[in-house]
Amino acid sequence: MSENQMNGAEALIQSLEKIGIEIAFGIPGGSAIPIYDALYKVRRKMKFVLVRHEQNAAHEADGYARATGKPAAVLVTSGPGAANTVTGIMTAYMDSVPMIVVTGQSVRGMLGKDAFQEADIFNLTMPIVKHSYLLKNANEIPRVIKEAYHIATTGRPGPVLIDVPKDVGTEACTAELEAEMNLPGYKPNPKGYGPETIRQIADALAKSQRPVIIAGHGAVLSRAEKELRQFAETLQAPVATTLLGKGVFPDSHKLSLQGLGMHGTAYANRAVVECDLMISVGARLDDRILGVPSQFCKNAVKIHIDIDAAEFGKLVKPDIRCRGDAKTVLQDLLPLLKKGDTAEWIKRIEGFKKKWPMTYAKKGGLHPPQVIDALNKLTGGKAVMTTDVGQHQMWAWQFFRCDKPWQFISSGGAGTMGFGLPAAIGAQFGRPGETVVAIVGDGGFQMTMSDLATAVIHKLPVKIILMNNHYLGMVRQWQDMFYDERYSGVDLEGNPDFVELAKAYGVLGLNLKRAADIPKVLKKALEHPGPALVNVEVVHHEEVFPMVPPGKPLEDTVLCHPRRKPGRPAGRKNGPAQTGKKNA
Amino acid sequence: MSKEIPAHNLSIYVANRPGALARIAQTFSRRGFNIESLVVSAGATGDFSRMTITAKGDEAGLEQIIMQCSKLVDVLACREHTDEEVVARELALVKVAVDSAHRGEVLQIADHFRAKTVDLSEKSIVLEATGSSEKLDAMVDLLSKYKIIELVRTGKVIMARGERET
Numbered sequence A: 001m002s003e004n005q006m007n008g009a010e011a012l013i014q015s016l017e018k019i020g021i022e023i024a025f026g027i028p029g030g031s032a033i034p035i036y037d038a039l040y041k042v043r044r045k046m047k048f049v050l051v052r053h054e055q056n057a058a059h060e061a062d063g064y065a066r067a068t069g070k071p072a073a074v075l076v077t078s079g080p081g082a083a084n085t086v087t088g089i090m091t092a093y094m095d096s097v098p099m100i101v102v103t104g105q106s107v108r109g110m111l112g113k114d115a116f117q118e119a120d121i122f123n124l125t126m127p128i129v130k131h132s133y134l135l136k137n138a139n140e141i142p143r144v145i146k147e148a149y150h151i152a153t154t155g156r157p158g159p160v161l162i163d164v165p166k167d168v169g170t171e172a173c174t175a176e177l178e179a180e181m182n183l184p185g186y187k188p189n190p191k192g193y194g195p196e197t198i199r200q201i202a203d204a205l206a207k208s209q210r211p212v213i214i215a216g217h218g219a220v221l222s223r224a225e226k227e228l229r230q231f232a233e234t235l236q237a238p239v240a241t242t243l244l245g246k247g248v249f250p251d252s253h254k255l256s257l258q259g260l261g262m263h264g265t266a267y268a269n270r271a272v273v274e275c276d277l278m279i280s281v282g283a284r285l286d287d288r289i290l291g292v293p294s295q296f297c298k299n300a301v302k303i304h305i306d307i308d309a310a311e312f313g314k315l316v317k318p319d320i321r322c323r324g325d326a327k328t329v330l331q332d333l334l335p336l337l338k339k340g341d342t343a344e345w346i347k348r349i350e351g352f353k354k355k356w357p358m359t360y361a362k363k364g365g366l367h368p369p370q371v372i373d374a375l376n377k378l379t380g381g382k383a384v385m386t387t388d389v390g391q392h393q394m395w396a397w398q399f400f401r402c403d404k405p406w407q408f409i410s411s412g413g414a415g416t417m418g419f420g421l422p423a424a425i426g427a428q429f430g431r432p433g434e435t436v437v438a439i440v441g442d443g444g445f446q447m448t449m450s451d452l453a454t455a456v457i458h459k460l461p462v463k464i465i466l467m468n469n470h471y472l473g474m475v476r477q478w479q480d481m482f483y484d485e486r487y488s489g490v491d492l493e494g495n496p497d498f499v500e501l502a503k504a505y506g507v508l509g510l511n512l513k514r515a516a517d518i519p520k521v522l523k524k525a526l527e528h529p530g531p532a533l534v535n536v537e538v539v540h541h542e543e544v545f546p547m548v549p550p551g552k553p554l555e556d557t558v559l560c561h562p563r564r565k566p567g568r569p570a571g572r573k574n575g576p577a578q579t580g581k582k583n584a
Numbered sequence B: 001m002s003k004e005i006p007a008h009n010l011s012i013y014v015a016n017r018p019g020a021l022a023r024i025a026q027t028f029s030r031r032g033f034n035i036e037s038l039v040v041s042a043g044a045t046g047d048f049s050r051m052t053i054t055a056k057g058d059e060a061g062l063e064q065i066i067m068q069c070s071k072l073v074d075v076l077a078c079r080e081h082t083d084e085e086v087v088a089r090e091l092a093l094v095k096v097a098v099d100s101a102h103r104g105e106v107l108q109i110a111d112h113f114r115a116k117t118v119d120l121s122e123k124s125i126v127l128e129a130t131g132s133s134e135k136l137d138a139m140v141d142l143l144s145k146y147k148i149i150e151l152v153r154t155g156k157v158i159m160a161r162g163e164r165e166t
Helices: A008-019 A030-042 A054-068 A080-084 A086-094 A138-153 A166-170 A195-207 A217-221 A225-235 A266-274 A326-336 A343-355 A368-379 A391-399 A420-430 A442-457 A473-482 A498-505 A515-527 B020-029 B059-071 B100-112 B133-143
Strands: A023-027 A047-050 A073-076 A099-105 A131-134 A159-165 A211-215 A239-241 A256-259 A277-281 A301-306 A320-324 A384-387 A436-441 A463-468 A508-512 A532-537 B007-015 B034-042 B048-056 B075-081 B086-097 B116-120 B124-131 B147-153 B157-160
Touching: A008 A030, A008 A099, A008 A138, A008 A159, A008 A166, A023 A054, A023 A420, A030 A073, A030 A099, A030 A166, A047 A442, A054 A073, A054 A080, A054 A086, A054 A099, A054 A420, A054 A442, A073 A080, A080 A086, A080 A099, A086 A099, A086 A159, A099 A138, A099 A166, A131 A138, A138 A159, A138 A166, A159 A166, A195 A277, A195 A301, A195 A320, A195 A326, A211 A225, A211 A266, A217 A225, A217 A326, A225 A326, A239 A266, A256 A266, A256 A391, A266 A343, A277 A326, A320 A326, A368 A391, A368 A436, A368 A463, A368 A515, A384 A391, A384 A420, A391 A436, A391 A463, A391 A473, A420 A436, A420 A442, A420 A463, A436 A442, A442 A463, A442 A498, A463 A498, A463 A515, A498 A508, A498 A532, A508 A515, A515 A532, B007 B020, B007 B059, B007 B157, B020 B034, B020 B048, B020 B059, B059 B075, B086 B133, B100 B116, B100 B124, B100 B133, B124 B133, B133 B147
Parallel strands: A023 A047, A023 A073, A073 A099, A099 A159, A131 A159, A211 A239, A211 A277, A239 A256, A277 A301, A301 A320, A384 A436, A436 A463, A463 A532, A508 A532
Antiparallel strands: B007 B048, B007 B075, B034 B048, B086 B124, B086 B147, B086 B157, B116 B124
16 A cells, blocks of 8 residues: 555545544444544544443434534444444434444454454344444445435434444555445435325314324424424414423423423323324324323324334324424425414413422422422523433423423433433533533443543533432332332442542532532532532432323323322422322 | 234345345344245346345234335335235245156146156156245145155245336
8 A cells, every 4th residue: 555545444534524523432442443543643623532431432422413413423443342332322223313333343354253352243233223334345435434424314313333344444445535325225305295295284283173292303303493383383282392302392482381201291191182183293102102002192183294204103093194304394384374273272281281280399308300490590491401311311301491402312212321421421522612411310320420531531511410319210110109119129229429439530529418508509510610510319219200100091190109198208298299190 | 823914925126235134134023023935136237136025914013014124225115015916926846755656646746737847866856836826835735745855945026017116
């Protein structure tokens, strides 16, 4: 190879930069050394972040994408390095997040021979990627990178994996960086519907007296917030948002029902139960929002707008299916809309909101919603919030008030514990000037906390609010409610002193033990120029409500523990739990 | 089995790329569909392959599989075809243990099904038959009176009739 000829790995890094990848997260290893050598030699603009675990690399790329809308790259080695990204790739795949994952691989001649650190990552990840490549020669690289980016970011976004044998990285690449894509089967269609579908939807909407809009991640990804708002206001229809749709319709809007589903608001669930028309804008209608799929909006007209045709009828059979990009569909629909006459319906919903307000306990110890609410006030609802998975996630979703999309970042489909911290790190890289808060639990945080180092090294001022109840709280809640209080494997005895742990990494560590100290301590953390961790000693036993018990329809939303008298559990005295009855 | 699960004919036109078959097979296995037969061959141009899959499963699951297959990056088209819409053919090779005493009877069966003798030895005969799967079933059924040593069938290939696309 002559002096100025590039090798495969160099073509890879240059192609990533050329396509517009601004940041890469990863850890090197034997098979990835050529790629890392190329990072050293030819990288110009792309930022590289050395992380502490490959799962975190994927979550950080994920958090970056969910905060900015732009994909990041993950650069890891073969075998365990690649395998460690699996949870992160799955998380991104389930939530339609674009990502380019580049894995080192054994040399071509050793493939399938159980070489050192060889794993068949191409096949291992096949069900959790939008697409994947196993490179055979270096000349493919510019085309593959271009295709990978295109696939990851168009249609329904998702992760794309590229497996690079070490000797593909080192052999000469004579192909031009300007490559032609060759994807005859790939047909992302933002307008896979005709005018008659739009007319059908408009007609159905005109007939409806009790419409409900469900807005999901698709509405966020297509940047349809303006159109969605116009749509809801013209129609005078209430809007419920999914976990990943949070913020695409302002929580503070009069027509907002906030979240729906298993831990949605009682008024959102009731509105869905009573509606005569449900229109889903970019939500895939998953089991966590449906209750019992066959009973979901049983008597209502169901309209499903989704860019992915495979979502139609997966769980809910729609009356009208409209394959397309949420924004494009709404833009086509808006001119046909008649102003809705839904005053009665809205009045009824106002009644639901008064009857079953979202409140929380304030006495008898510290309660996570109190802390979230204080964060609302201190940040003006402008923070970017990431979460882990579990009770704190649901409280964050329920009580964080946000009026804009791209602000609430949470692992929905996969429900990946440990997501919060690395996602916050990724988000902070993407939005350097903004306040990024990770709400985590003591269980999930310990799964990925090694990346505190990453926050420190890069001086990322992420704020980690650790809701420490010394339990795997959500599982304990289920064991409490549905398994006769047989607490099995949920007591997190042996938790470290998180404040000391933070300090050991060079992170500001603060304890928060009394409700009276909430504003003071949070303020201190928020004002600290670097990363900070607040260990919040919350009440040990507390349940998330409202709740639709598993296997029950939305009609059966309960507001408190069905077996306990209101007020009995510590700290629920003044809480929302006035009745164990169904909400209707 | 008490209830007959319907069999479906699927034709998939796919870019000839590594992993394409595995991705398609996964969409079936993940949803509990059993693939009865699978034929992969070159398409009209070398860059594409034609897969013909016969699989058993319920209608709702099938609709999901068609949509999930269609969504795969390498797949250009995935269609279900009813038996009426298509010409369907299958090829079978049957090795039957037969000595000279019974060879005549076996050849008579072969003749009835327009099967060809492609190999003949003292103790065995190999027949080649083409036709609908049902025809081949019937032939194999009759031959099973003798000792079938080996049976290899290609699985069903289909092509849409007339102007329709497969």
